């Protein structure tokens with residue numbers, strides 16, 4: 101019996117060798133490196149595939165055979181690969197971190213190009229589920245070498261012994277695992293077959309599975325990948341891809357996008373999700389590395405904006421992390437990510453040019469994703485302008501349609517502001533776009549870069565007031581005393597009062613302001629609570645910016661009645677109430693002064709309404 105740690109002899113006889121506690125190491129792997137014991141099936145398949153690849157390089161005529169079997173708490177995998185001599189078994193199988201696949205002039209690079217394994221820890225993964233591993237092997241490189249049996253236990257001990265020549269006549273390797281107590285479920289035939297298919301369906305050699313019931317072995321591999329299969333028509337291909345997607349991801353895709361980057365050795369497909377999904381949601385993509393499934397949860401494969409697809413692909417250039425469960429985030433991955441993003445973007449452009457109906461169906465679900473993408477891509481925005489929906493004062497439509505009627509676009513920054521102003525602005529011929537939704541303000545800001553003839557401006561109080569019909573001079577003159585009372589009353593709120601006639605008649609007053617007016621209000625509020633130094637500075641800044649305005653609607657009967665009230669005190673209270681109501685409708689935040697005014701006006705009206713009738717009569 102030999103200790104695993106003793107296999108690596110120190111170069112200097114005086115030096116000591118690290119001791120490895122195999123159980124501790126296996127615990128570390130199973131709890132901190134691998135996400136699940138299931139990876140042992142992948143490691144077995146991977147070693148068999150690599151062994152066959154190595155055999156093929158020295159003996160291209162050799163028959164290729166990889167057979168996986170499971171029954172009675174044991175899993176066996178047999179390959180017609182390169183095999184091992186007794187010395188190799190000592191040195192490679194029992195030395196953690198040693199791999200034959202990094203040999204040669206270009207070491208690691210070589211391993212990555214030709215083989216799936218490279219780290220020299222794969223076999224250890226089997227100890228996560230097995231208490232004993234038995235390898236019987238015969239070398240193809242050294243036909244004179246006897247077959248070898250390597251037997252290892254999870255306490256870190258192993259034996260190597262040579263077998264008689266007829267114990268194994270053909271080169272190749274058989275690895276047999278015996279389940280650890282409690283790990284039997286991972287070696288149940290159905291589980292092993294399912295895992296083998298999941299990991300190995302695209303591996304480059306035919307692999308079979310035998311469940312030990314005496315039936316025909318079943319294929320594990322299913323090649324070529326669906327995206328590489330020939331189909332009689334594009335429609336037949338579409339149907340096959342849709343079926344593949346629902347089997348793999350559980351949804352029927354809206355469409356599929358071929359992901360083909362020959363230079364980067366990437367082939368695959370991105371399936372468009374049929375339901376809207378949050379931009380914050382990161383889809384898990386399935387990545388195969390030289391056929392072997394690396395992960396079904398890759399979240400760094402596509403640009404963030406491509407959250408509306410789930411991809412499955414096979415690549416031979418990207419690198420795995422040591423757990424072999426994710427992609428190593430290096431420059432190659434960044435370049436591939438960008439190129440895949442460009443591919444998805446090109447698909448969008450093709451759709452816009454050739455199949456508007458499908459594009460419309462896609463945008464009905466995923467316009468948010470496309471908007472997010474177009475924010476940084478004026479060309480794409482230009483391309484999508486006829487299609488991307490916006491909420492406007494003329495209804496939901498594309499900006500292209502909207503600008504045909506309104507070469508000057510006014511937009512509101514909040515949904516509330518839009519709800520309040522848009523119907524009134526629209527009734528007076530002003531085109532307003534609601535930029536309160538995600539990304540819309542960014543897109544409007546980018547619009548002039550795409551269509552320089554368009555004017556885009558934030559909706560301001562002045563622009564709206566200008567569009568509302570002025571009141572005839574005679575009427576305005578007659579109401580001058582009322583307007584003067586109203587202005588005096590709202591002076592302290594920093595609000596002007598104007599009289600206009602507008603639709604709808606039911607709205608008595610409109611509270612309008614714009615960003616500058618808001619800033620001015622905030623400055624005044626700060627002034628009220630500032631100490632004397634700041635009072636001076638803030639005070640010096642005050643006054644030049646436009647103020648908010650309360651636009652009273654001369655068409656509204658209530659306004660006309662209030663304007664002709666004989667009692668100046670009651671008129672003031674009514675004006676304050678109108679201001680408060682319009683302010684509430686605008687959903688602007690209330691300052692302390694506004695809350696005080698609302699309180700005062702409300703109580704004043706209650707006071708008036710509940711006053712005894714005789715008290716209303718002239719005390720004279």
Ligand SMILES: Nc1ncnc2c1ncn2[C@@H]1O[C@H](COP(=O)(O)OP(=O)(O)OP(=O)(O)O)[C@@H](O)[C@H]1O
Nearest residue numbers: 147151192199200201217218219220221222223273
């Ligand atoms: N079926 C096999 N046939 C021939 N040699 C094998 C076989 N399985 C393992 N080996 C040898 O044992 C070595 C160690 O295997 P192990 O699975 O631990 O690591 P690896 O495959 O080299 O790298 P990784 O940790 O990335 O999987 C391999 O490099 C290979 O030389």
